[in-house]
Amino acid sequence: MSEGNALPAPSPQAEALSQALAARIAGEIERAGGWIGFDRYMHKALYEPALGYYAAGSRKFGADGDFVTAPELTPLFGQCVAVQCAHWFASAPHAILEFGAGSGALAAQLLDALDALGVAPRRYDIVEVSAELRERQHRTLAGRVPALLERVRWLDALPARIEGVIVANEVLDAMPVRLFRLRDDAVFERGVARTPGGRGFAFADRPADPAFARRVRDTLACAQERMQGEREAFPPDYVSEIGEQAQAWVETVAARLARGAMLLIDYGFPCAEYYHPQRSSGTLQCHYRHRAHADPFVWPGLQDITAHVDFTAVSRAARRAGLASLGYGSQARFLLDCGLLDRFARVPRDDARRWTREAQAVQQLVSESEMGELFKAVAFGRDVPDDAPGFATRDRRGVLA
Ligand SMILES: C[S@@+](CC[C@H](N)C(=O)[O-])C[C@H]1O[C@@H](n2cnc3c(N)ncnc32)[C@H](O)[C@@H]1O
Numbered sequence: 001m002s003e004g005n006a007l008p009a010p011s012p013q014a015e016a017l018s019q020a021l022a023a024r025i026a027g028e029i030e031r032a033g034g035w036i037g038f039d040r041y042m043h044k045a046l047y048e049p050a051l052g053y054y055a056a057g058s059r060k061f062g063a064d065g066d067f068v069t070a071p072e073l074t075p076l077f078g079q080c081v082a083v084q085c086a087h088w089f090a091s092a093p094h095a096i097l098e099f100g101a102g103s104g105a106l107a108a109q110l111l112d113a114l115d116a117l118g119v120a121p122r123r124y125d126i127v128e129v130s131a132e133l134r135e136r137q138h139r140t141l142a143g144r145v146p147a148l149l150e151r152v153r154w155l156d157a158l159p160a161r162i163e164g165v166i167v168a169n170e171v172l173d174a175m176p177v178r179l180f181r182l183r184d185d186a187v188f189e190r191g192v193a194r195t196p197g198g199r200g201f202a203f204a205d206r207p208a209d210p211a212f213a214r215r216v217r218d219t220l221a222c223a224q225e226r227m228q229g230e231r232e233a234f235p236p237d238y239v240s241e242i243g244e245q246a247q248a249w250v251e252t253v254a255a256r257l258a259r260g261a262m263l264l265i266d267y268g269f270p271c272a273e274y275y276h277p278q279r280s281s282g283t284l285q286c287h288y289r290h291r292a293h294a295d296p297f298v299w300p301g302l303q304d305i306t307a308h309v310d311f312t313a314v315s316r317a318a319r320r321a322g323l324a325s326l327g328y329g330s331q332a333r334f335l336l337d338c339g340l341l342d343r344f345a346r347v348p349r350d351d352a353r354r355w356t357r358e359a360q361a362v363q364q365l366v367s368e369s370e371m372g373e374l375f376k377a378v379a380f381g382r383d384v385p386d387d388a389p390g391f392a393t394r395d396r397r398g399v400l401a
Pocket of ligand 1: 072102105128169
């Protein structure tokens, strides 16, 4: 464990949980001969039963948590996503399957807004890997949309056949990634070992296995082909990550979508921007009490660890599974096209506190310097028309080809 200086200290109970998780990870490293892949470390740090960040009881979302997601900021976010879902309901069954529902805020907003539009889904299924969050989602929905709660089910496994609309907000970024280091043109896999004194963890590189090395080289070549203007060479020391699990997840879920659409919202870039030679230390980021930093070894289990999404790879995975592309663009454009400003205009001005809160949230959602441009919306579908309102004015799907 690193010292984590400058970050606020956890409570003694939280620290004890983190130490228990660190001991478990250390044991796994020992059994594996001194090294595990970073994806394995990230999986344990986030999802180890009862101890991982998403599995244990820390607050996570909101002002007293570690980070804020769009549905935590304002119900206007869910209302806009509902406009898009309602449109797809014209050609697909009225059912939603949400992955990684967090606190349940987006589910509550979607159920409420779709009901108000007269198209409440007949079924709202949630797939959530964290048992602790499932309980939290149930409490949120029971409190906010009690009349629709009976339509919500928590699934233990991915359905074999999906019909309706799939939604996942900030889920791909929470999936474990494999790290690589390109050093003087040789490919290494960056994994995790114990520090020499044995008290903590540190990055450790070893030659990549042939399949991973090929994947890294193909990814970088694909990025270079798509770079505009003069191609820049990669620097002699270049570190980044490959979201293998996110890509496999998209392909699996997409293959099971028999009729309907899939909407993914997350932060990331097309491959040419993701694997730009100047982005030479990748996109790995940790969040602890609203501070972002790059050390994944600080208090394992108490902080979120994320990586940006390679939307080119995501799009290829969905298309391999036979889905058609329905649009790609910034979150700002998507929300504006779904009527964000009209909805904001309906917030009563005489409730000054609420109005100010919503105004700040809208600004955060659409501002280029905040979530508006870094976050993207991407949609794929099977047997639905290619006329999604969320991508009506500035569809950039061409960059993902
Ligand atoms: C960053 S949070 C986002 C939560 C929520 N969607 C929001 O916008 O507030 C990531 C969520 O994805 C869940 N998750 C991660 N991997 C998952 C998977 N393979 N299937 C379902 N949920 C997953 C986590 O447990 C957590 O609820």
